[in-house]
Amino acid sequence: MPHLVIDRLSANYGTAPVLQDVSLSVERGEIVSIIGPSGSGKSTLLRVLTGLLKPHAGVVHVAGTQIDYGSAAALRKVRDRFAVVFQQYNLFQNMTALRNVTIAPTIVKKRDAGEVEREARALLEKVGLSHRIEAYPDELSGGQQQRVAIARALALKPEILLLDEVTSALDPELVAEVLDTIRVLAAEGMTMLIVSHEMGFVREISSKVVFMADGKVVEVGPPSQIFDAPQTERCADFVRRILRH
Amino acid sequence: MASLIEEAPRFFSYYNLIFLGQAFAFTALLSLVGCGLGFLIGFVLAVLRNDRIVGFAPLRWFATIYVEIFRRIPFLVKLMVVFFGFQLAGFDASMFAVAATTVALSASAFSAENIRAGLESVHKNQWDAAETMNMGGLTALRRVILPQSWAIIIPPSMTYSVGLVKSTSIASQIGVLELTYAAKILNQKGFSAAICFGTILILYFLLCYPMNLFASHLERRLAPSRHR
Ligand SMILES: Nc1ncnc2c1ncn2[C@@H]1O[C@H](COP(=O)(O)OP(=O)(O)O)[C@@H](O)[C@H]1O
Numbered sequence: 121m122p123h124l125v126i127d128r129l130s131a132n133y134g135t136a137p138v139l140q141d142v143s144l145s146v147e148r149g150e151i152v153s154i155i156g157p158s159g160s161g162k163s164t165l166l167r168v169l170t171g172l173l174k175p176h177a178g179v180v181h182v183a184g185t186q187i188d189y190g191s192a193a194a195l196r197k198v199r200d201r202f203a204v205v206f207q208q209y210n211l212f213q214n215m216t217a218l219r220n221v222t223i224a225p226t227i228v229k230k231r232d233a234g235e236v237e238r239e240a241r242a243l244l245e246k247v248g249l250s251h252r253i254e255a256y257p258d259e260l261s262g263g264q265q266q267r268v269a270i271a272r273a274l275a276l277k278p279e280i281l282l283l284d285e286v287t288s289a290l291d292p293e294l295v296a297e298v299l300d301t302i303r304v305l306a307a308e309g310m311t312m313l314i315v316s317h318e319m320g321f322v323r324e325i326s327s328k329v330v331f332m333a334d335g336k337v338v339e340v341g342p343p344s345q346i347f348d349a350p351q352t353e354r355c356a357d358f359v360r361r362i363l364r365h
Numbered sequence: 366m367a368s369l370i371e372e373a374p375r376f377f378s379y380y381n382l383i384f385l386g387q388a389f390a391f392t393a394l395l396s397l398v399g400c401g402l403g404f405l406i407g408f409v410l411a412v413l414r415n416d417r418i419v420g421f422a423p424l425r426w427f428a429t430i431y432v433e434i435f436r437r438i439p440f441l442v443k444l445m446v447v448f449f450g451f452q453l454a455g456f457d458a459s460m461f462a463v464a465a466t467t468v469a470l471s472a473s474a475f476s477a478e479n480i481r482a483g484l485e486s487v488h489k490n491q492w493d494a495a496e497t498m499n500m501g502g503l504t505a506l507r508r509v510i511l512p513q514s515w516a517i518i519i520p521p522s523m524t525y526s527v528g529l530v531k532s533t534s535i536a537s538q539i540g541v542l543e544l545t546y547a548a549k550i551l552n553q554k555g556f557s558a559a560i561c562f563g564t565i566l567i568l569y570f571l572l573c574y575p576m577n578l579f580a581s582h583l584e585r586r587l588a589p590s591r592h593r
């Protein structure tokens with residue numbers, strides 16, 4: 121049974137359709153990447169999955185259970201299983217790196233503060249930031265903030281990690297450090313749905329690539345298909361253009 | 366100047382000091398009720414208006430309508446509305462109670478607007494992150510949003526509060542013997558305008574100055590530049 125199944129999901133912003141009949145599935149421990157031109161609905165898809173935007177039609181199953189996005193209780197449960205790393209990091213600006221990581225486990229999950237802090241320190245070390253634990257987000261570089269955001273997501277012990285263009289806001293020299301962190305997670309068997317523009321990275325890490333355009337899934341296939349032998353004109357076009365630079 | 370010194374002993378008589386003291390107490394109390402209660406009610410209104418916290422739309426509409434209406438009616442009109450409102454309700458309220466209620470209602474609408482602007486100055490993505498981590502609206506407000514909002518909320522609230530101290534003088538219109546009214550009465554009794562209004566000017570200053578100190582204190586405590 122796939123870990124995550126998205127079945128003919130549609131969503132609107134106001135009356136503008138942003139997602140139309142989006143379907144895809146992710147196996148347990150699998151890494152699926154979503155690529156596509158900007159404005160194609162990739163971020164919106166992640167917003168719908170985490171309940172920040174109500175779907176207008178379609179269903180989502182997590183580990184075989186259908187998610188009822190209309191129910192606050194169901195929403196809480198599904199949010200316990202997902203963690204998101206946003207494109208703009210979305211770190212809490214009023215908290216140190218360490219507090220960003222510990223706040224939800226202590227305040228929301230009411231776990232023991234000492235234990236949470238030990239874990240948080242370990243996570244921050246894992247993402248290479250043990251020396252910046254007391255820094256505030258505005259004292260950290262983009263890459264460092266992004267890695268704090270990853271540590272914060274992991275502290276929630278999610279089953280499924282959603283990553284939204286986690287490298288696109290970074291200087292090129294910082295991209296590598298974030299991608300290394302994701303590679304470590306992949307090796308540990310975390311289920312991940314990744315939106316990315318790093319084509320080399322996508323090809324290396326994903327078992328499946330989803331190409332989206334205009335709110336629709338246009339093509340799905342293994343990286344070898346999407347990058348070397350795309351079946352649709354639009355996908356071929358996009359890949360050609362993005363690989364050229 | 367010489368005449369001021371000459372009339373001073375007569376002006377600062379025991380009776381007049383009691384009279385001015387009472388007026389000062391009324392002004393101070395009205396200001397305190399206005400700022401304190403007004404801020405509290407305003408805070409609740411701002412929270413009720415916030416769609417990241419309150420899902421029930423009619424509640425948000427109510428708060429919005431209240432704020433928009435009360436910000437637009439002149440203070441004197443509000444005073445009359447409360448005055449006649451109390452009478453209609455058969456409530457035998459003192460003029461001071463009428464004035465205090467008006468000040469609080471009025472201040473709540475303006476505070477709500479200041480607080481709303483402060484809350485909205487925090488980037489939406491802070492709410493998004495909190496929400497996906499299953500933080501409730503009020504928890505997110507307290508832990509994430511408010512700490513980032515104080516720096517925006519406090520300065521206009523203080524400007525407003527100082528203005529409010531001055532506008533409490535309108536309560537004299539319904540006979541509340543606050544500072545401005547007291548000065549007018551003393552002036553009519555024959556004391557020079559200079560000594561009457563000079564004295565209440567100092568008293569108003571004595572009221573506002575601690576407020577400014579308090580504001581700076583709050584700003585340092587709640588909104589250290591580190592969190593901006
Ligand atoms: N908050 C919003 N309100 C209205 N339209 C939005 C909003 N966010 C995104 N959109 C629109 O939805 C479409 C998909 O956006 P998005 O999911 O961010 O695309 P991507 O992440 O693939 O670049 C775009 O046309 C965008 O303009």
Ligand SMILES: [Mg+2]
Pocket residue numbers: 162163164207284285
């Ligand atoms: Mg996006």
